[in-house]
């Protein structure tokens with residue numbers, strides 16, 4: 001597939017997706033939506049890929065939805081076509097997706113980062129949900145994921161004032177998993193993704209599914225779900241290989257089965 005708005009590369013066992021609309025600070029439009037979803041689906045179907053990284057430029061991961069595209073949209077069109085629902089396909093990716101965020105991650109850009117499995121931020125990253133400044137509100141999970149990730153008070157502050165938070169604040173409140181120097185962001189994200197891709201894919205996919213289920217169900221049900229997944233891994237050769245490798249003091253060779 002030819003991509004116009006993103007760059008798609010395979011780096012060993014890692015799929016790397018780079019948003020590439022530099023003149024619009026990687027603003028997210030319908031083309032970006034279609035291409036990102038296609039690229040992620042392609043890597044999910046590729047047995048040689050175990051994890052993915054999505055990133056932007058040093059100045060902007062993504063400065064939000066494309067305001068110039070959205071400007072003229074009517075309620076009738078937005079409601080009839082259920083705008084942005086397509087991004088839900090992105091969240092159904094079964095292989096891990098790491099967001100490597102430098103610069104601005106605003107509005108839909110922050111929401112896209114939060115749809116990933118975890119965020120590694122550069123020390124120049126700035127997160128925000130400034131939709132209120134445009135006369136609207138977050139429309140792709142900003143009021144839902146942000147509240148679950150950082151708590152009501154900070155999420156309400158961000159959504160109602162439209163202010164940005166820097167990388168340090170984002171790490172303090174748990175929005176991002178780690179902060180690295182901007183020049184090391186891509187290397188660190190690729191290293192993390194490569195490490196994940198070396199593990200047994202069924203266990204990686206189940207661990208992702210279990211963590212995500214924690215936001216969707218009760219503790220009792222989540223513990224039961226986790227326990228059943230754990231039990232099921234003992235049916236796989238990789239569990240035998242992983243534990244034998246430890247006992248024999250050698251690196252495991254997982255076969256993803």
Ligand SMILES: CCCCCCCCCCCCC[C@H](O)CC(=O)SCCNC(=O)CCNC(=O)[C@H](O)C(C)(C)COP(=O)(O)OP(=O)(O)OC[C@H]1O[C@@H](n2cnc3c(N)ncnc32)[C@H](O)[C@@H]1OP(=O)(O)O
Nearest residue numbers: 024025027028029030063064065066067107108138139140
């Ligand atoms: C749309 C229907 C189709 C359905 C599919 C679409 C899917 C994608 C949508 C998913 C998300 C939807 C829900 C979401 O919650 C809604 C939003 O995200 S609303 C937008 C929120 N973002 C913002 O408000 C940030 C806007 N930008 C800024 O505030 C500033 O640009 C900045 C980031 C603070 C940087 O400021 P500066 O350094 O001064 O740079 P400039 O402002 O000069 O910008 C440079 C250049 O980029 C253009 N640009 C920047 N942001 C956007 C944007 N969000 N949309 C479009 N264009 C943008 C800016 O206009 C400049 O261009 P130029 O004027 O040089 O042509």
